[in-house]
Amino acid sequence: MEAEILILRHQLNIQRRHVPKRVAFSAMDRLIFVGLSRLVPNTIKALTIVKPDTVIRWHRAGFRAYWRWKSRHRGGRPATPLEIRRLIREMSIVNPLWGAPRIHGELLKLGIEIGQTSVAKYMARRRGPPSQGWTTFLRNHADGIVAMDLFVVPTISFRLLYGLLIVGHGRRQILWCGVTAHPTAEWIANQLTQACGWEQIPRYLIRDRDGAYAEIFTRRVRSIGIRDRPTSPRSPWQNAYAERLIGSIRRECMDHIVVFGERHLRHVLLSYMSYYNGTRPHLSLNKDAPISRAAETVGRIICRPILGGLHHQYARIDLR
Structure with a gap:
């Protein structure tokens, strides 16, 4: 038997030499x-x-x-639907300070029955501690910032009138519109006081280095408690919100109107201010107005002209 085993092994060695490839x-x-x-x-x-x-x-x-x-797997609890898993992951990403209990509570308020352990399972994994994004960080400080700027409007008699705009950075809302033929520092300081008042005072004021902002204006700003932040020379992009607003006023209003005088310009700017704050949708606000508009789904649609028909406001009225 040992001899037979030896012969068999030798035959295998011969076979391996002739077939060097790997055996399947x-x-x-x-x-x-x-x-x-x-x-x-x-x-x-x-x-x-x-x-x-x-x-x-x-x-x-x-x-x-x-x-x-x-x-x-032989049955057990049903699998969580894909749309719920995506919702949990999205909620955990956009709300970095929320944990599984908070997200679980929000889902229960939405009528989604799911366990808290399942919520923790499908949350996005974070490598480090939760942190807010730059967009959230900047928006949290925008409510305390206002910007102001002057712009020139020619009248029908070729006189120059000056419009003053004060806009809040939080919701891009126009806080004040002023019109004058002689923009002195004292007049601008009074306009700022009337716009901000003494209760809701912004923390920072952004403006350019126009010569109209003289010592009287800067003293008034300091007395109110606002931190004055002039932009750098020849840098209009540092006051982008006010510059963009002036461009919108020119494109959507002043380029289509001939101004008769100071009273007429004030009326036009106040009408546009009401339209801009309460009706006009903004891309930066997710197609909402600075003073938020509720969606209307019931009633007949009516159209109301604004600025003599230059723009229109659409709304629904219930005829019942």
Whole structure:
């Protein structure tokens, strides 16, 4: 028998020399090798076409496959729908300070029945501590900032009138419109006092370095408690909100109207201010107005002209 085993091994060596490529094994071949090695461990020494470590690796792979089959899903709780999982992930991303209990409470208020452990499972994983984004950080400070600027409007008699705009950075709302033919520092200071009052005082004021803002104006600003922040010379982009507002007024109003005088210009600017704050949608406010408009879904649509028909306001009225 030993001689026969020796001849068989020699034949295998000859076969290996003539077929140097890797031998392919079927699942039954692997099962036979693994079974014999577990029943008779000494037979592993007789392996020549495979290494002993290969047989052990096959056995471990079979062990994992067996228990994967053994612990396969057999029902239980229903899977969470994909739209709910996306909603949980989105809520955790846009609200970095919220944890699983807070998100779970919001979902319950939306009528979504789900466990808190499932919410924690589908939340976005963060590498570091939660932090707000730059957009949120800047918007939290925008409510305490106002900007002001002067612009020139020619009349029908070629006189020059000056309009003063004060706009809040929080909701891009026009806080004040003033008109004068002689913009002195005292007049501008009085306009700022009337616009801001003594109760809702902004923290910062952004303006350019126009010569009209003289010592009287700066003293009034300091006495109110506002921090004056003039822009750099020849840098209109540093007062972008006010410059953009003046451009909107010219494109949407003043370029289509001939001004008769100071009283007429004041009336036009106040009409546009009412339209701008309460009706006109803004891209930066997600198509909402500075004074938020509620969506109307019931009633007949009516049209109301603004500025003599230059613009229109659309609303619904209930006829019941």
